[in-house]
Amino acid sequence: MKLKNKFFFNLNQFRLFPEMNQKNPTFKKKIIMSLLLNRNKFGDVANTGKTLSKEEAIALLNDWVLNDKLRLHMLQVAHLMKCWAAEKEGLGEEDQWRWEMAGLLHDADWDQWPGEHCKKIIEELEKRNVDPEIIHAIASHGPNHFGVEPEACMDKMLYAFDELSGLIHAYSLMRPNGYEGMELKGVKKRLKEKSFAANVSREEITDACSRAGIELETLIPFIIEHQASVSLNELQ
Numbered sequence: 383m384k385l386k387n388k389f390f391f392n393l394n395q396f397r398l399f400p401e402m403n404q405k406n407p408t409f410k411k412k413i414i415m416s417l418l419l420n421r422n423k424f425g426d427v428a429n430t431g432k433t434l435s436k437e438e439a440i441a442l443l444n445d446w447v448l449n450d451k452l453r454l455h456m457l458q459v460a461h462l463m464k465c466w467a468a469e470k471e472g473l474g475e476e477d478q479w480r481w482e483m484a485g486l487l488h489d490a491d492w493d494q495w496p497g498e499h500c501k502k503i504i505e506e507l508e509k510r511n512v513d514p515e516i517i518h519a520i521a522s523h524g525p526n527h528f529g530v531e532p533e534a535c536m537d538k539m540l541y542a543f544d545e546l547s548g549l550i551h552a553y554s555l556m557r558p559n560g561y562e563g564m565e566l567k568g569v570k571k572r573l574k575e576k577s578f579a580a581n582v583s584r585e586e587i588t589d590a591c592s593r594a595g596i597e598l599e600t601l602i603p604f605i606i607e608h609q610a611s612v613s614l615n616e617l618q
């Protein structure tokens with residue numbers, strides 16, 4: 383959630399509110415900054431199937447991401463990706479880890495290099511000879527920002543989980559019992575309240591569900607059920 387607030391704040395600063403700071407001499411420089419990746423090919427097909435170990439991925443996350451809220455967000459999305467791969471796609475352990483790794487590192491460069499998100503992590507994973515499908519999933523997790531279309535199922539689910547996971551976590555923080563007793567109807571009500579987690583893009587949630595072909599009635603209960611158990615202890 384914090385990610386989203388921070389994410390959109392910075393995007394706004396760079397691109398969405400060009401009317402701001404118009405008298406600032408750095409204004410022109412700022413508004414031409416873009417997160418568009420301007421390419422659609424990532425990694426090397428020769429590296430298909432190659433991943434970091436979980437220890438290597440967590441070491442990278444711990445090294446690059448200092449913000450605990452962002453670390454938790456990435457762990458939550460990673461866990462959702464792993465569980466979806468296992469339970470809904472029937473994938474084996476190796477593929478589950480590919481999905482989990484995409485979730486675990488999808489925002490790895492946001493904390494320190496917001497102006498280079500997600501170019502920086504893509505280049506790092508290419509340097510480390512990571513599976514191009516994992517890199518593509520990361521590159522396409524915000525098609526409206528990075529200009530890369532989600533194509534594979536893994537891509538679409540990362541995009542679908544990203545925003546909604548953040549909104550549901552924000553909702554858990556305002557509830558006395560957190561995730562306990564949280565229901566679909568409560569989340570849907572929050573979704574309709576534009577003032578709640580205002581920086582979470584409802585349009586992107588709708589777009590992501592549509593691309594994935596999944597109803598909110600399926601996705602929301604899945605997130606509630608699986609996200610509650612995730613904690614920062616997993617990084618230790």
Ligand SMILES: [Fe+2]
Nearest residue numbers: 385488489544
């Ligand atoms: Fe994210």
